[in-house]
Amino acid sequence: MGELWYCMRNSGVAEKYVKVVQDMFEDSETAAGCAISRIDKWVQGGGGIIPGISFETLCLLLAVLMDRLTDEVRQEYLRTMMFADDILMCNESMEKVEECLEVCSGEKRNEIRNVTVALKRLLYWFVVFPGHRPTRFIKEGCHKIAGFPGVIGCTDGTHIPIIAPSVNEGDYVNRKSFHSINVQIICDAANIITNVEAKWPGSVHDSQIFRECTLSTKFGHGEFTGYLLGDRGYPCLPYLLTPYSDPEPGPQQRYNLANCRTRARIEMTIGMLKARLQCLQRLRVTPERACDIIVACVILHNIATIRGEHCPSEPNISSDPNHEHPDPPTDIQDGSAVRDTICHNHFF
Incomplete structure (x- = not known):
């Protein structure tokens, strides 16, 4: 305190x-x-x-x-916040956003950068894993979706398009041949983003991002009691459960269905994030600044969600057009025993 x-x-x-x-x-x-x-x-x-x-x-x-x-944001950057709101929360087409940015003076661009940095300072207040509520309530919220037990978050990656950078340009070209930042996001059942990794070039695979993130290390050390759900782009681990690649009829199919329905919450959350913050359709800044803007947008999304703000457009949860779902990684999948146990105990 x-x-x-x-x-x-x-x-x-x-x-x-x-x-x-x-x-x-x-x-x-x-x-x-x-x-x-x-x-x-x-x-x-x-x-x-x-x-x-x-x-x-x-x-x-x-x-x-x-x-x-928030004194620094309100006092030093009050006018800039009004302008940044027009840019970050703009519900217009990206052409109109870019047109607005083109007429900005260099000083105004610096002020927008200052606002982004100021918002980042609130990251550990508004983006907390597994959440601000007790873990029991988080698990109950996820269980209500499709009956999958012990889930404290769903994870997926999403590609945020950027302009071609002048340095290490090839690293940012993803499998769909456009430049991007590959962002790892974890959310709960209430569409609150509880963890974000926004620092990796578009060519980096989802599984590598998760393997090298701090949260993965904490899971490996047993700091959390519960599971994450991920798609087949991730390895199956004791704390990261993925679908069966070729499920047998019965329990395995029911397991896959519950996994998919629960995991749809992360697709919905990413859709809401991009619907609320249209600038994420394409960022015309350096990769470093793009990462800062992405984090600031995540914070604004959480604030809007906590306040019950209406999402400006219905998010498309069927598929993220800027994210591929490649074949499963070749990593050792040492979570198979945990997955089989859950399948046998809860989906028979």
Whole structure:
């Protein structure tokens, strides 16, 4: 909770009131039974968030916190935010976006870059794996989709087109022969993006991105209790379950159907992200800046989803036209035993 005390003090709250609030939270526990130590563990349960503390009080404290965290964005870049909103959230064609960017002065372009960087600073507040809610609720949300047990996220890659870079141009040409950033995204059942890897050239395979990401290492060390679902572009691992390549009639087919229906949530989430933030149809910037913009767009998507904002157009969840689904990698698929056990216990 140190962030809250810092923000309260820097917002001009008298020290005596800070100490009163500290005493209220001393040794408190959430309704889910977790000791309060970080804001991202504020979860509302059936008996209230923290015994004796009203939800309205927490909202007030959170408002103080966010007011301080976003002070740089609101004060230094207020006019730029209005302009950036037109660019990032634009629901017009990319031609109109590009036309708007063409008339921008160099100073305005720098301000847009500053806003993007400022939004990135909020990444670990709005993009949290496996989520802000207790893992039990995340699993329940995924289970309700198609009855697949223990799922804490669905993952897939999506290609964000970019202009040809001047350096290492060939690395960014993907299997569909256009330049792109291959972005790994993980989401929950509520279309909240819980993890994003936006740094890889389009020629890099999904399986390599997952294998080298920090989250994969944490899964391998047993830091999470639950499974990710992925398509056949990923290896089958004890914590990353993929469909059977040639399912037998019965349990394996039912397993594949449940896997596919649950995994459709990531396709829907990617579709919503691109529908809300039309600039992702093609970014006319360097790869480094493109990665920053992608992360900023993910944060804006999560904020919009949390607020219940209407998606401007119905996302196409049948297939991502900018993403290929290649043959399964040749990596050792040491998750087969876990997959077989789930298939036998839950889909017989």
